[in-house]
Amino acid sequence: MHVRVHRVWSRQIPFRVDIAGIIEIMGSSLYSRLDTPIRELIQNSYDAILRRRARDLQFRGRIDIHQDAAAGTLTFTDDGVGLTAEEAEQYLGTLGIGMTGILKGRRSTAVKSTIVGDGEGLVGQFGIGLFSAFMLADFLKVESRSEDSDEGVCWEAGPGTEIRLSSSDRTQFGTSVTLHLKPQFRMWCESLESLEGAIREFADFLPVPIHVNDRPARVNVINAPWFEATPEPESLELALADYFNEAPLDVIPIRMEHPLTIAGALYISPQRTPGFADESTVAVTVRRMVISRRVRDLLPAWGSFFRGILELEDGTPVASREDLVRDDNFRALRRTLEEHLYQHLEDLADQPGSRLESIVTWHRYHFAGAALSEVRLRFLLRRVYRFQTSKGPLLLDEILQQSAADPLYENDLESVVWYNADRRQERYLDELFSRITVPCVHAVRSFEESLLAEMLVDEDGGVELRQATPSARNFNRIVLGMTDPEDLAAGWQDYFSSTDARVMIASLASGPPVVAFLNDRYELARTFEELRREGDIPTGFQRLIDAHFRQAPTGRNEVVLNRTHRLVQNALRSGVSSPLASVLRVLVMNALTAAGAVRSAGAAAVQAEDLDWIADALRGPGA
Known part of the structure; x- marks a missing residue:
């Protein structure tokens, strides 16, 4: 009998990385937009300028972008701190080791000490931005000259794994990055409109002038009222209206240092949101570079009518810098912004003539639906939300004051609130309730019946909500006599x-x-029955309808x-x-x-x- 003996073995092997494949992934799969390389290269230039400013407080800096349609190239030039030959070799050709990331703490103190300056105010951190250029180009050339070096350096890379490093006769301090564009992306060196659009999309607020093709006028606006410490209200409102192409119903300037650093402005949009399909979104900049114009989840879900732009120094961009990481800082920012928005709306409710009442009337549908799950929002709405009643529009407290329970029949209650959820019966019930002092609330608009019920639950006892129908307790005696x-x-x-x-x-x-x-449930059931007889209801939906009415008979x-x-x-x-x-x-x-x-x-x-x-x-x- 032959017995097989299994040999026990082990060995260590290194990771094998396809460098060309990684560059392809970093350049074409990490980012979702074709204009991302424009942002990344501007950001690298901006960080270099900030590092030079740290050495020289009088230095301002400038970024130039040049199109050469004949050569098929796009060149980004800055007069920032520049690179030495050693820095170019160590940082430009190594994925994941960016100088900015080192300065911001992503490497050891020993490594950080070899670089002049710190990470304060810098945007980048991952050491991968340069490689985004391979989305558009098949060859990159970087020429740089550092203040700490007597000569320039030239760094060149193509689609393969080899990088060529050589001396350069560059005399000016700073860096130039030239993209030799792929044929399908030549529009970036041919279309001025496309290039300027990408610059404004991402870098409109960078505090460094950006010029294209040596034109004297800068492309980016740099300054905006929402970044000012104390913006003039009218200027802020006009700037928001111009930037977002709509007139704000209300503007909420935000500037705080604690517990988190937030600057900018939010506003209430005049656009009514159908249902709750639209989410609350906001434009976000980190150190004045636009991360995204539609960051989700940062504003409270109950406020999808809020829009605006925020500078979030404490926000952490994802690797592609197209969004923010949902980390502890993000959640803290969300809580802080929600508190600020609540406080602003509550302050508005205290003002005479209540501007908030007009805003709530405009966004009535959304406020009513959102308040069903937000206790604080319900307490805010009871101060400004007017229900239609047989006695005219009334706030909840006014309804309660006029709905005192009749002690002859309701000695166990303080108030009885009558309501109607059927628009067809408004006029008829108005006539019935005109004979008594108690109002009938017409909760006929979306979510109002549930909102009224939730508001009365918040009263914590002593109040009962009843539908205005003869089967309701004491309706016959009190309302009909x-x-x-x-x-x-x-x-x-x-x-x-x-x-x-x-x-x-x-x-x-x-x-x-x-x-x-x-x-109303009986009428609804009859409508569904007629549709069923005509064969207009799918079988699966019919089963849901049947189950619903079995659980709650219609009467x-x-x-x-x-x-x-x-x-x-x-x-x-x-x-x-x-x-x-x-x-x-x-x-x-x-x-x-x-x-x-x-x-x-x-x-x-x-x-x-x-x-x-x-x-x-x-x-x-x-x-």
């Missing part, structure tokens, strides 16, 4: 079956012979006959075969229709017969 309600006799119930409503009789203090109330529309009215008295006395019975049934159907009920084909046919019968009775025998 109704006494002795009871169901009709069986014969009359059958007679009114075509109305699809529950018909009762009661004594009303005053009013018409018939009063009708809709059950029916309700009709009350006023037994104190002579017509009702005479009709009931005459019986279901009399013309007055037909008159009463027509009145019931008309009351339901006036309240907003949908009349079925069967009900319409019965009403036509009733009208014929009434016409014959009025014509009299032999007519």
Whole structure:
């Protein structure tokens, strides 16, 4: 029998890296935009200028970009600190070891000590920005001269793994980076408009002038009111309107040093957001370089109508510098901004004439929906959000003041708030509630019914919300002045079956012979049933509808006959075969229709017969 013996072994092997492949990844896969290399190379120039400023406080610096359509090149030149031959060899050709990153603490103290200056105010940190140029170019040439060197240095790299380093006769301090563009990206050396657009997109606010093709006028604006320590309000508003192409409803300047450093301005957009599809976004700069114009999650979810631009010194860019890292700093920035926004809105609510009330009215839909899950926002809205009621627009506290519970019937409550969620019944209920001092809240707009309920829950007891319908506790007594309600006799119930409503009789203090109330869930169920019969509802959706109504039965529309009215008295006395019975049934159907009920084909046919019968009775025998 042969026994196999497994040999135990181990060995250490080095990582093998395809340098050309890594350069391709860094240059074409890390970034999502073709204009990213423009930003990266401007950023490198800016950092070099800042390092020279650290040596010479009088130095200002300048960045020049030159297009050469004939040669197919794009050249970035700065008069910053420059590179020595040793620095060019060590940092330009090594992925992940950028000088700025070292100065900002991403390498040991010993390594950092070999570089003059510090990382204060610098933007870059990853040592990969230069390689983004390979998105657009197949060959790079860097020429530089450092203040600490007697000669310049030339660094050249193509798509392979070899880098050529040589001396240069450059006499000016600073650096030039020349991109030999790929044929498909020649627009960057041919189109001035495209190049200037990319500069403004990312570097509009860098405090260094950027010039193109030796033109005397700089491309970037540099200064903006929102970066000023104490901006003039009107100038700030006009600048935001110009930059974002819309007129702010309100402007919120922000400048703080603690607990985090934030500068800039937010504003409330006039654009109404449909639903909650739109997220709150803001433009963000880090040391004046634009990271993104649509950073998400930084502003609170309840405020998607906020827009603006913020300088976030404490923000941490991702490696591609197209967004911010969602780290502890980001979460702290979010909390700080949310507190600032709440404080601003609460201060607005205290002002006479409340500008906030106008803003809330404009963005009513969004405020109402967002407040359902935000307690602090609900307490803010109760000061400025006006519900439509039978007594006109009222704040919640005004509603509560006018909704004191009747001690004869509600000795366990302080307030009873009546509401209506069906727009079709507004006018009818306004008429009913006009006879009493208590208002009916028309919570007919999106989220208002839920918002009203949540606001009353915040009252912490003593308040009850009731729908304005006869089946609600004490509605008949308090609102209708109704006494002795009871169901009709069986014969009359059958007679009114075509109305699809529950018909009762009661004594009303005053009013018409018939009063009708809709059950909105019943009407909704009827609509879905008609769609089902016509085959317009997908099977899966129908199952969801059926499950919903099984869990919460719909009930029916309700009709009350006023037994104190002579017509009702005479009709009931005459019986279901009399013309007055037909008159009463027509009145019931008309009351339901006036309240907003949908009349079925069967009900319409019965009403036509009733009208014929009434016409014959009025014509009299032999007519």
